[in-house]
Each structure stands twice: as structure tokens, then as C-alpha cells.
Amino acid sequence: MTNRLDAVVSSIVEGVRNxxxxxxxxxxxYRKGFKFMMDVAEAKELPLLMDLFLNTTIVEIQNRQAQGSPSDLEGPYFRSDVPLVTDKIKTMPEFGGTPLVLRGHVKDTDGNPVEGATIFVWSSTPDGKYSGFHDNIPVDYYRGKLLSGAGGAYSVESTVPVPYQIKNNGPTGALLEAMGRHSWRPAHVHYKIRKDGYKDLTTQAYFEGGEWVGDDCCEGKLTDDFVIAETVEDGKHVMDIDFVIERAA
Incomplete structure (x- = not known):
């Protein structure tokens, strides 16, 4: 029987050797590279480094086998301990921001509506921070979970996120700079959809024409499925997306 762990590790090592x-x-x-990895570990940036260069590859593999909507990066800022929201996610007035309506439907791969699916939504503040991680912003701001209702519909209001830089004052940022690359991510909204009997769907949605879309330092936006054209209704931007989730094996 093939030892899968040995096969994968051996291939990785041989790739590096080549x-x-x-x-x-x-x-x-070689010794400088060795020291760099020690610096990454000391700065506790190993998850950042791995996500930066390898996460999208795993997502690509997953999408090859998927029958539902395409997945995208989860990123490091998901929290499951968020409030259930109905019509509006809490935001901080002092941060300003443009109102954003997130709406659409959840369906299965046969086109049937899926009611009662839990939809986790999170995005940056209007100044590029994440609640529960940055500046002591409480976890119940700029994120929440909602349930798909009749016909699989969902709708909730938040604010438009902005492009932001990943942590760039440590060894990972120094590596990007030395490589001649930038550390910016385009504005995006995160989604994670869960429903008993179905596979989780984790993805992101982007704004058509937004800065850094197509040039994401983390190589997100693997497809154009969730690059959404700007729509404004009653002074509020609208991101209208239907999600397709597939049944678990």
C-alpha cells in the first residue's frame, strides 16, 4: 500500500531540491533561507506565509472536484462565535463607510432552494481592520451569521469593505518586498455557508473594477464567478450572489 504521507512529503522535498x-x-x-524560516517561526507568521503562497493551490484542487459554487480563501480572520443577525450587521458610525446590501439565494446542485442554511459573513472595517483581531474592535461588529429563509433567500446590510495590506512589517512582508511584490488584498466580503447534510462552502466576493482585483498578493479570486458589478439602489451598494452548495457524501 502506498504511504500517502511519504509520497506527498517526498514530492515537496524533491521540488525544493530541484x-x-x-x-x-x-x-x-541556503543559510539565509534557513534563518528566514527561523525568523518566520519567531514572529509567529508561519500561518501567514503558508496562506500567502499555498492556500490558493489547495482551493484550486478542491474546486476541480466541486459541483457547487467555487471556493476561495478563508483567510485568518474567520470567527464562529458571532451573533445571529437578521436585517443588519453592526457597524461603528465613527468609522463611516458606504452602506452595502448582501443578498441572494442558497440552492443545491439541482437548483432547489435550501432553507435554514447558516451563512457566516465577515469583512473589513472601512479602514481595513477585522473585528475580534484588530484594535480591540468587538467581535460582533462587521461580521455575523444569518439563516437562509423562504426560497433560500438571504439579505443583510453592512458597509463596503476596502483594500488592505496583509501584515507587512515582519519577515513575510520583507520577503515580498525583496521579491519585488506588493502586500495588498482587494476589497472583498467573506462567506462561509453551512447546512447539515451539505459540504461547507467557503468563498469570497469581490467588486468589479476594484483596486488589486486580479493582482491579489494572496492570489485570491480564482474565478470571476464572484466578481460583482457595481449596483446602487437607494444610495446603497448591492452585492447580489446566489450560492450553490452540494450534498455531503
Missing amino acids: ALREHDVTFEE
Whole structure:
């Protein structure tokens, strides 16, 4: 029987070895890389580094086998301990922000509405922070969970998020700079949809024409399915998305 762990690890190691051979990496460069990994561990940035370079690859593999809506990055800021909301997610007036309506339907792969699905929604503040992680912003702001209702419909109001930089003052940011890359993510809204008997769907939605869309430092936006054209109704921006979830095996 094939040892899957040995097969995967051996392939990863051989891939790294081939890169070292291809570029004639010197011992001094190797030691600098070794020290960099120690710095990443000391700065507690290993999850950031892994997500930055590898998360989208796992999502691509998952999407190849998916029958429902495409997945996207979850990112490091998901929280399950969020309030149940109905019509509006709590925001902070002092932060300002443009009202944003998130609405649509949840369906199964046969096109049938799925009622009672839990939809987790979270996004940045109007200045690019995340509640429950940054500046002591309480976890019940700029995030929540709602239930799909009759016909699988959902609707909730929040504010328009903004592009922001991932942590760039540590070794990961220094690596990006040395590589000649930037550390910006486009404005986006996160979704995670759960329903008993169905596979979880974790994805993101983006704003058509938004800065850094198509040039995400984390290589998000794997498809254009959830790049949404700007629509404004009664002074509120609208992100209208239907999600398709598939039954668990």
C-alpha cells in the first residue's frame, strides 16, 4: 500500500531540491533561507506565509472536484462565535463607510432552494481592520451569521469593505518586498455557508473594477464567478450572489 504521507512529503522535498539545483543556490543563500524560516517561526507568521503562497493551490484542487459554487480563501480572520443577525450587521458610525446590501439565494446542485442554511459573513472595517483581531474592535461588529429563509433567500446590510495590506512589517512582508511584490488584498466580503447534510462552502466576493482585483498578493479570486458589478439602489451598494452548495457524501 502506498504511504500517502511519504509520497506527498517526498514530492515537496524533491521540488525544493530541484529549485535549489536549477538556480545554483549557494551555501550562504541556503543559510539565509534557513534563518528566514527561523525568523518566520519567531514572529509567529508561519500561518501567514503558508496562506500567502499555498492556500490558493489547495482551493484550486478542491474546486476541480466541486459541483457547487467555487471556493476561495478563508483567510485568518474567520470567527464562529458571532451573533445571529437578521436585517443588519453592526457597524461603528465613527468609522463611516458606504452602506452595502448582501443578498441572494442558497440552492443545491439541482437548483432547489435550501432553507435554514447558516451563512457566516465577515469583512473589513472601512479602514481595513477585522473585528475580534484588530484594535480591540468587538467581535460582533462587521461580521455575523444569518439563516437562509423562504426560497433560500438571504439579505443583510453592512458597509463596503476596502483594500488592505496583509501584515507587512515582519519577515513575510520583507520577503515580498525583496521579491519585488506588493502586500495588498482587494476589497472583498467573506462567506462561509453551512447546512447539515451539505459540504461547507467557503468563498469570497469581490467588486468589479476594484483596486488589486486580479493582482491579489494572496492570489485570491480564482474565478470571476464572484466578481460583482457595481449596483446602487437607494444610495446603497448591492452585492447580489446566489450560492450553490452540494450534498455531503
